[in-house]
Amino acid sequence: MSTEGRSAEPASATSALESAGFVRLIARADGDGLAASGLLATALADRETPFQVTVGRTVTERSERARSPTNEGDITVVVGTADTAAETDEIRLAGIDRPSTLEAVDLVRELGATPDPVLALAGVVAGGSDPGAGETEWLLETALDRGLLEQRPGVAVPTADPADGLAHSTRVRAPWSGDLAATRDALAGAVDDESDALDADDHRAIASLVALDAVGAAEATDAAAASIGRLLRPYATPSHAVATLGGLADVLEALARTQPGTGTALAMGHDVRDAALDAWRERGRRAHAALEGASTGRYDGLFVVGIDDGPVEAVAAIAAAYRSPEPAVLTVGNGAAAIATREPEPLGATVEGIARDLEGAEPDAETDADVTDVEYDIGRRRGYLRYDGDVDDSAIIAAARDLL
Numbered sequence: 001m002s003t004e005g006r007s008a009e010p011a012s013a014t015s016a017l018e019s020a021g022f023v024r025l026i027a028r029a030d031g032d033g034l035a036a037s038g039l040l041a042t043a044l045a046d047r048e049t050p051f052q053v054t055v056g057r058t059v060t061e062r063s064e065r066a067r068s069p070t071n072e073g074d075i076t077v078v079v080g081t082a083d084t085a086a087e088t089d090e091i092r093l094a095g096i097d098r099p100s101t102l103e104a105v106d107l108v109r110e111l112g113a114t115p116d117p118v119l120a121l122a123g124v125v126a127g128g129s130d131p132g133a134g135e136t137e138w139l140l141e142t143a144l145d146r147g148l149l150e151q152r153p154g155v156a157v158p159t160a161d162p163a164d165g166l167a168h169s170t171r172v173r174a175p176w177s178g179d180l181a182a183t184r185d186a187l188a189g190a191v192d193d194e195s196d197a198l199d200a201d202d203h204r205a206i207a208s209l210v211a212l213d214a215v216g217a218a219e220a221t222d223a224a225a226a227s228i229g230r231l232l233r234p235y236a237t238p239s240h241a242v243a244t245l246g247g248l249a250d251v252l253e254a255l256a257r258t259q260p261g262t263g264t265a266l267a268m269g270h271d272v273r274d275a276a277l278d279a280w281r282e283r284g285r286r287a288h289a290a291l292e293g294a295s296t297g298r299y300d301g302l303f304v305v306g307i308d309d310g311p312v313e314a315v316a317a318i319a320a321a322y323r324s325p326e327p328a329v330l331t332v333g334n335g336a337a338a339i340a341t342r343e344p345e346p347l348g349a350t351v352e353g354i355a356r357d358l359e360g361a362e363p364d365a366e367t368d369a370d371v372t373d374v375e376y377d378i379g380r381r382r383g384y385l386r387y388d389g390d391v392d393d394s395a396i397i398a399a400a401r402d403l404l
Helices: 010-018 031-046 059-067 100-110 117-126 134-145 162-168 180-187 200-216 223-229 245-258 260-267 273-292 312-322 348-359 393-403
Strands: 022-028 051-056 074-079 090-093 295-299 302-306 328-332 336-341 374-378 382-387
Touching: 010 074, 010 090, 010 100, 022 031, 022 059, 031 051, 031 074, 031 100, 031 117, 031 245, 031 260, 051 059, 051 260, 059 074, 059 374, 090 100, 100 117, 100 134, 117 134, 117 245, 162 180, 162 273, 180 200, 200 223, 223 312, 245 260, 245 273, 245 312, 260 273, 273 312, 295 393, 302 312, 302 393, 312 328, 312 336, 312 382, 328 393, 336 348, 348 374, 348 382, 348 393
Parallel strands: 022 051, 022 074, 074 090, 302 328
Antiparallel strands: 295 302, 328 336, 336 382, 374 382
């Protein structure tokens, strides 16, 4: 189950891609993975190098695809962790110590291409980092200098209509989240219905209202203040199909798990805006509805959220940002679980350990079903588990408590 392996050095990776007859891009199912694969796919298209992009939901899925036979001269690029030992025809952008997007940016530049700074920054934001921080400073400066980004008052949502954007965003949690009508009612005192006519004062009024509602909600925790700060004063994207940088990150996160083909197309600049936003809205609505009806439990260092149905990773991320009094959240659903943290913790060993514990779980007393098939995935702030059988939630919680 080990996901250790080596990443190809930039010089050898560049040489391999320059001489490749065909490139298979196998991406991790998150916004960072989609952005990284989109950057590479665009560079390959510009070079007229044939390629194929697929998204693997778990380490097992990516590993199986990476092991499948290839023709001579083909190159495989794995974005994310995998169980294969990297060979000369495999390039690994693991995205553990730094976002996969930044590894892809380095590789694209080595190929002599110019990476899209907006997509690159969106991938970084999706991975939980702030645009312009650290080694992303030059990307932000480039995007601003080229007029691709413009910072303004307001909130970072994908749509020009703030009510639509806020109702379905997974980057904010307020009493009206997930309910478009309730969100419109909440904003009624701040703006009129003409969203296209919003000026700077309107955007400021919206931001103030949203911040107060998010931080002042009955179940909000201290973390909500820092989390809502990342939603405010967005970078608008005047020439992009999605309205803001943070909104693009949210959409990429949604598409990676629900419609990866559409997500890949969006990352490559194709006209899939309507389909992308529809998928994003549905995921956001389901996530907020699931959190609304969730059961919760608090342990030392861990906040547990139990849901009947919904996207476990989105629920875990929202809870970690706005509802959890502990630094880590475990969301348990029907056959899936997710871990989210507020800091970029190394979760690989933790998630692998939980998977091993579940594989060895005792059969359910009523169904006599044995849990033998467990798959998982890890990112910089998250973990995901998918399992067969009727394993009791207590087994997952116990494993997580022991390892976190």
